[in-house]
Amino acid sequence: MVARIALALAALAACTMAVRGPATRPYAIEIRGFTYQPGNATVSVGDTVEWLNRDDFPHTTTADSGAWSSPELKPGDQFVLVPRLTGRFPYHCNAHPSMHGVLVVND
């Protein structure tokens, strides 16, 4: 009985690992002083990218290609993206078009 329970638990753990896959690395981009910091970020597919608005003004993060577009982020808000495609993705702030950043996604 105990052996059966142990086996079931091990099987469950194995399934969970397979579903979760390798652990993703969160990557923080701060919005501060009307800039994205860092302005050029390189991540891997499946990483978690967080834009955190540390400014006193609302901003967005909006891919030039349209790949993503956050809502307007008030001071203190954040936007999370898990990129699934590789490539170089320039982006900007819809509210303040002179703000630019680049997100590079590798395998």
Next chain:
Amino acid sequence: MLARRSLLSLVAFGSLTSGCRFFRPIDPNAPATRPAPAGAPAPAPTAAPATARPAPAAAAPARSPSRERITDANVAAMVLASNHTDISYARLVPSRAEREDIKKFAERMLTDHVGVNQLVTNLLVKLDVTPEDNTASLDMRDESANKRDIMRELNGYRFDSTYIENEVSYHRKFLTSIDIVLLPSVRNAELKALLTAIRPAVAAHLAHAEQVRADVRAKK
């Protein structure tokens, strides 16, 4: 011969004494005075002027802006006046503008400048500083009132082009004011930090205004 020599001596003596009056050595410790013209009586010595107390800023200042000492209360008044100016311009837009990008730009100006005003006001409450108008802030109000009067009479493309030209000019002046007047004058560290945080917003607005202006001029 003797008469000529006497005459020459007299002329030389006269030159010497008048020369002494013109080329009297200057006492470096005496207050600077302009030399009296030849033949004019020596000016009566004047009493040293009493140290002038600066007029309170609340009573309309008469001195030119370049001679006024700018206090933190003046800095606050100038920033608030600048913000109110752009807010007032933005409020003219919805009923007069033709282009969508002008309307969106004005909405952004309204949001951001109202936000700045709130930040400034909150800090002034915290610091217990009451804004005090000076010549610059009063001039700004007068100038903006004139511009609003002009823009109120316009609509469509004429309004759009006048508004955006004014926005470029306004933001350039505000940026210059921050760099040359406000930041060098401000004393309180928190107010200085806030001005430093506001500066990128004004720079971003200027860049945005220039972009919209280019599109308006190209009639895109």
